[in-house]
Amino acid sequence: MIERKPCPNVQVNLQNCTCSYGSCEKRGKCCECIRYHRENGELPGCLFPPEVEKTYDRTIKRFIDFHSQ
Numbered sequence: 001m002i003e004r005k006p007c008p009n010v011q012v013n014l015q016n017c018t019c020s021y022g023s024c025e026k027r028g029k030c031c032e033c034i035r036y037h038r039e040n041g042e043l044p045g046c047l048f049p050p051e052v053e054k055t056y057d058r059t060i061k062r063f064i065d066f067h068s069q
């Protein structure tokens with residue numbers, strides 16, 4: 001098993017994170033966030049505008065629908 005080192009960018013990432021799900025353990029750990037959502041056919045919350053992000057619908061379909069308006 002590969003040992004994971006603490007991310008040196010967590011504090012900077014948290015300052016720039018636009019996700020409104022405050023209790024998520026992946027906040028500030030962008031690589032874990034992307035991996036989690038990718039494995040679920042989704043995108044990270046920061047790729048959505050605030051009005052979509054707050055719905056927690058992170059599907060690729062929702063992303064495309066928004067950008068197709």
Ligand code: SF4
Nearest residue numbers: 019021024027033045
């Ligand atoms: S986008 Fe998803 S994984 Fe990333 S911080 Fe928000 S809820 Fe957590």
